Amino acid sequence: MNLEFFLFNGFGQFIWPAFIFTFLSCFLLYIKTYQEFRVYENLYLKEFDQKPSVKIKYIKNSEALSTSSIF
Numbered sequence: 001m002n003l004e005f006f007l008f009n010g011f012g013q014f015i016w017p018a019f020i021f022t023f024l025s026c027f028l029l030y031i032k033t034y035q036e037f038r039v040y041e042n043l044y045l046k047e048f049d050q051k052p053s054v055k056i057k058y059i060k061n062s063e064a065l066s067t068s069s070i071f
Helices: 001-010 012-047
Strands: none
Touching: 001 012
16 A cells, blocks of 8 residues: 555645544543433433333344235
8 A cells, every 4th residue: 555645745744633633532522422411311310210211122033924914
């Protein structure tokens, strides 16, 4: 692979730090938002005496479907 592609014709020294800074900033913002969401979710569940939601299980194979036709 051509190394010049990653150097961006000499501008890589400016592009890569900016990319890394942007990626880390977005990642840290996501982590902080996710943590705050969990805190508020727990407060809501405690206030209204609700249990956390349960994921619905579904059957993956086709054996659960009826093989008899109505028509």
